[in-house]
Amino acid sequence: MNETNNEETKTERAPPPSYVVRFGIMRVLSVMTSKVRQPLTRGTAVIVRSNRGLEHGTILIEANDHARDLMEEESTGGQILRVCSEEDENELNHINAQRDEKFQACKKHIAELKLEMQLIEIEQLFGGERIIVYYLSEERVDFRQLVKNLASEFQTRIEMRQIGVRDESKLLADYGDCGKPVCCNTHLSKMPPVSMKMAKLQKATLDPTKISGRCGRLKCCLRYEFDTYEEIQKSLPPVGSQVVTRDGKGKVLAQELLAEQILMETEDHRRITVPANQILSVVGKSAKSEK
DSSP: OHHHHHHHHHHHHSOOOEEEEEETTTTEEEEEEEOOSSOOOTTOEEEEEOSSSEEEEEEEEEOOHHHHHHSOGGGEEEEEEEEOOHHHHHHHHHHHHHHHHHHHHHHHHHHHHTOSOEEEEEEEOTTSSEEEEEEEOSSOOOOHHHHHHHHHHHOSEEEEEEOOHHHHHHHHOOBOTTSSBOGGGTTOSSOOOOOHHHHHHTTOOOOHHHHBOTTSSBOGGGGTTHHHHHHHHHHSOOTTOEEEETTEEEEEEEEETTTTEEEEEETTSOEEEEEGGGEEEEEEOOHHHHO
């Protein structure tokens, strides 16, 4: 009897399980504790309470130590209240059905007030606590009257959020040039900075129309393999250096990063490719490569 009571006490004292949950139209990730007793699996639709209010979310994984290390501090907090019921799904469908009507109403108010802003999307929280208006604008907009008008019409709190062109793609884009759904609307929670240096190192075409994504900025995927390219580049002798290989001594003309080879000009003016594992030593570097 005592053993049974002890086991029940330990179960009651055990901390509630935590999961990584994706929620909101901007696909926000957060580690949340669960009030649901049964284990939750990937893809389970749930109702959560975030710092914004009551929302619909999706379970991704259980929040283990590795997942917590990858999450940022502001990405923690909130609670999983319950698994979505049939009533919850009906309410969600009702909210989505009204989205276009509310979008058009918001667009009408913007036109009447002659505001210099482009309406991108609106998001109504599941609990009805607020409606979030996402917009683009090159200049600061005085939207105080717009907020009053929308709050009066929709009878809820209105939050205005200015976004950039990358966020616009995250909300509206569908497929990229690769034929797959755009990364910002699938697995990316934050868009990493991408530079032209990354395209040059990977020897991608520098044609802006071919290395730009739906947002008009450099494609996020240029960053995915950049660290690997950079690591391989550092492991190979720099261009202009003198190396000794099994085929003799020569000067490095170019690096073939993916193949982990160098293009070398030998002392008898032959050009050959040499794998990195056949480079015996680097005997000298040009002033340019040292710089």
